[in-house]
Amino acid sequence: MGAPVSDLFVTAPAQARHSALVSRAAAAGINVQVISGEAMSELAQTVTPQGLLAVCGFIDVPLETVTERRPTLVALLANVRDPGNAGTVLRTADAAGADAVVFSDASVDLYNAKCVRASAGSLFHLPVVDLSASGAPGTRGIRLPDAIAALRAVGLRVIAADGRCGVTLDDPQARDMLGGPTAWLFGNEAWGLPPELASQADVSLAVPIYGKAESLNLAAAAAVCLYASARQRAAERVSSPGPAPGQSRSPEPI
Amino acid sequence: MGAPVSDLFVTAPAQARHSALVSRAAAAGINVQVISGEAMSELAQTVTPQGLLAVCGFIDVPLETVTERRPTLVALLANVRDPGNAGTVLRTADAAGADAVVFSDASVDLYNAKCVRASAGSLFHLPVVDLSASGAPGTRGIRLPDAIAALRAVGLRVIAADGRCGVTLDDPQARDMLGGPTAWLFGNEAWGLPPELASQADVSLAVPIYGKAESLNLAAAAAVCLYASARQRAAERVSSPGPAPGQSRSPEPI
Secondary structure, three states: OOOOOEEEEEEHHHHOOHHHHHHHHOOOOOEEEEEOOHHHHHHHOOOOOOOOEEEOOOOOHHHHHHHHHHOOOOEOOOOOHHHHHHHHHHHHHHOOOOOEEOOOOOOOOOOOHHHHHHHHOOHHHHEEEEEEOOOOOOOOOOOHHHHHHHHHHHHOOEEEEOOOOOEOOHHHHHHHHHHHEEEEEEEEEEOOOOOOHHHHOOEEEEOOOOOOOOOOOOOOOOHHHHHHHHHHHHHHHHOOOOHHHHHHOOOOOO | OHHHHHHHHEEEHHHHHHHHHHHHHHHOEEEEEEEHHHHHHHOOOOOOOEEEEEOOOOOOOOOOHHHOOOEEEEEEEOOOOOOHHHHHHHHHHHOOOOOEEEEEEEOOOOOOOOHHHHHHOOOHHHOOOEEOOOOOHHHHOOOOHHHHHHHOOOOOOEEEEOOOOOEEEEOOHHHHHHHOEEEEEEEEEOOOOOOHHOOOOOOOEEOOOOOOOOOOOOHHHHHHHHHHHHHHHHHHHHHOOOHHHHHHOOOOOO
């Protein structure tokens, strides 16, 4: 999956620092423009711009593109409103080996500048589905419950990350399910998952609280959940080097 | 450890919503003042103030207060510059059951408003050491290497979280050490731990990267590390319900 870059704006100092990159961009037919530091400050919306700014097309994919590839680890963002949190979950999902991330229509805009920056490039590493009205054509009209059903239909267990749940990630009964094909459902920063959404999951698990904190930051909780899956998947690959989890299920996507 | 609140500013709507809390504060001798929404907006420095603002004294403690209590899980922030990250690590350390958090003199100000807010109250739940010039009297002149030595002297293994390290949290040889008394050393958001600091740790471990991300956000990485310790500690408590880890070591603090 490449980033469809159309334009590259660069300051003179950044051009000098990254001359090979800028040359490659120009050779690839990208419109390169050298601009002043002032213009960059205005365009980049950051306190300390890095001196390079690319204009890209939208890259989110229809949900079908994800289900067709028989994913085994997916993150679903139900109501994540803080762009920094959303981008961080995207980056963490990528690091944990997830196959895709789905943004519900109630979540922050995937292309929010803070979300893109917080993803640290992971937006370009794995397929992202945007269920908002501005998502890819194949997602129009698909709501989160439909996405949950579609992922379940290709063999994923939908696990809600719910701090109010009595069973935690570290309980022995959780371990067995964590290595299986999983779609993690993450809720809102302030109020978590509303019951009507949590009830659509196959099971709920809490990140255990060993101290006095009432809860975790959403991106921190997602990191612990996604890495609990990643660790169990890695352990099972080592102990039974057979087919990968995705290959042991029906080859027929919905 | 209580928060030494001296003043409580409250808007009229917040006073109505939280009348029992405001009455308790007044009864405890705290100076309560009802102020306008405009004054609150100015004081709170947030887009949507919650209508309650307390003035507290500093609450960080000398390093000795931490070492005297024979801690078994500590987070050391070496060069964490983003206040949101620092506060989130503090909150996560609390949730994972850590005994203390140490801010190096090169880290963000513990009392930065964003750090306090991101800690979501955890600043008041566990002892925090501030090695900057404005830290508690007992910490003046103590630098991070001294703090590392002091924690090691009370039996903690110092583990550097270092993405460049070849051994990961999920490697079998890491598991055995994760359940023991540990001080996690976390570096900077952008450049990680400089070699001269990483080399002061007893061992380094990386959060494994299963996908294409180059690295994790600092607070996400800290969450995965601290919960790897918490999980292993919990598993060892279940399998051998003997004395707690802190009680199996020398009772003599330095």
